[in-house]
Amino acid sequence: MTNSNSKSLLLSIFKKKWLWSYLGVAVIFGILTQVSANPMEILSASMISASFFILVGIGQMLVITTGPGNIDLSVPYVISFVGATACAIMGASNMNLPHGVVLGLLLGAAIGAFNFALIRFILMPPMIATLASSLIVSSLNIYFFRALLILPPSGLMWWVNRRLFGAPVLFLLVVLLAGITQVVLTRTKYGRFIHAIGQNIKAAWLSGINVNLYKLISYMLSSMFAGLTGILLAAYIGGATVDMGSEYMLNSVAVVVLGGSSIAGGDSNSVGIVGASILLYMIVNLLNTLRLEAGWRYVITGLVIVAIIFISGDRMRRRG
């Protein structure tokens, strides 16, 4: 009896969609221990870089959850624009840190609300709505902050690089946030409702869920997470630049799907995003250790994404 119970427990763990990304991390770590003198150092470095992917990925996941076609392509420009604006407000002064962060997040929320307004009132497909608004945001960004490196306050720079017992503090906090998001997704009204909306929007609407409100919240949260990423990223790389967000568009979607959430929505988790984000950076760092050229790093990253989708494919089927 106990045996069969533990067996079914084991089976149920293997059915978890987020597991694949962690298996990937374990495999890469195994290889690292063979080829690198200090694999723990590489793991730690991967964690801090992954923190930014996780943050953006959580926001992207909230949007993707709300159903087929919902995606936020504006994240790269929101990262750059909010990061630069917040840093400009803070003016490299620790005193202004709270103002910068709060105003940055409000700016993010406003962009998210604008995105959803386009979807709701102009009936634009989300991909095009977020693209069009991000083109405008990118122009604002270039206009205001062209060729500038806007320095963040020293306190923020010190804080994002801090470590606790060897582990990056930023990463620990981001993982905590991912855990909270997981609880929000599974145990709160908001989380259950966006899943319901993602699974069948008509049924959700007929059952009295304020569909538009919850979608609006998701789009606003996505831009706020992107904005927060922008502020922290600016502090991490030592200054906000115009194109610092550019690699986040495809990667933010990639970590969500590699983490086991359905791209068609209605079936999401944030635990997998952590594993998927670490995995993507571990691959890059492994290939760096092997001294492969940049080109091969891209090729192998892409092939790993396709391979994981292939292996776990039956679980992320689109509907219809």
Add this chain to the structure above:
Amino acid sequence: MGQSGESKLLNLSAIMEPLAPMIALLLVVIPIALKNPRAVNSYRSLNILLIMATPIIFATMAQMMAMSIGEIDFSLGNLISLVTCIVGTVIPQNFPLGMLLLAGIIAIYVVIGAFLHLKKLPSIIVTIGMSFVWLGIAVIIQPRPGGTVPAGLAALMQYKPPFIPFPIVIAVVTGLAGYALMSKTYFGILCRGVGGNVKSIEQAGHSVLKVRILVFASVGFLAILSGAALSGITTSADSLVAKNYTLLAVSGVILGGGSFSGGKVSAPGAVMGALTMHLVNYLLMSYKLPTDWQAGAQGATILLVLFLVSMFQRSQKIYYV
């Protein structure tokens, strides 16, 4: 999405929809012509104005093929950049290898089409993965812009047919060929059928697998045309040159009246959409606006056109999207 709004439209919107891409294009062309008549009144200036539109038109056609069956290709821009690297770097040194690589791209697209169908995977995430692969191969071939594009190709892109500038000839021929393919052939009808209702096509005894494979092969082929045209114009190989083309092409298809859910495409509309996206830049230039606003103007154009189209779709109350 606009579930109830799309089924019953006012007659006005039935007229408006095919006209919208044309109106959008005119909204961009007329101000350019008013401000700077010399930009559009001679053969030579039209050629200069439109030459860079050719690769965008092919890219938009590629994206339109994918979108006709309800798929999307997020790797298109990186793939087109890769093609410029193959054409500008590999082909001059090793012609058979270059051709083999180009054939390999189509072969990979055939595999992707089959793979998406058999594993029932969403194209968006598979093509995101592939976009890293294309970028990587392009960087391996040509780490920084350079290369020597075959003289014949460069000369072809400089070709001056009598009376009508070459880019216009390409635009018209592509639009008409696309229209014939998608609206007048059995294959085109099957594509739109797959985009509209896969089950009905399956139950009618057609192989959806075959349609997907053919569509993806044609996406690869059109991407190669786009990359070849682009390298012929710029006469260089550059692994990042076309990275904006993915979304530029999606915008062109949507401006042209296509839809994301598939089944609804217009090749002439998509060509006009591509031209509109291309000409927005010249609009800014002719009014001496800073090029900082280039992307913003493209975004604003998309918003404006879709806003106008949506005005005519308001016949029914929409409760949620």
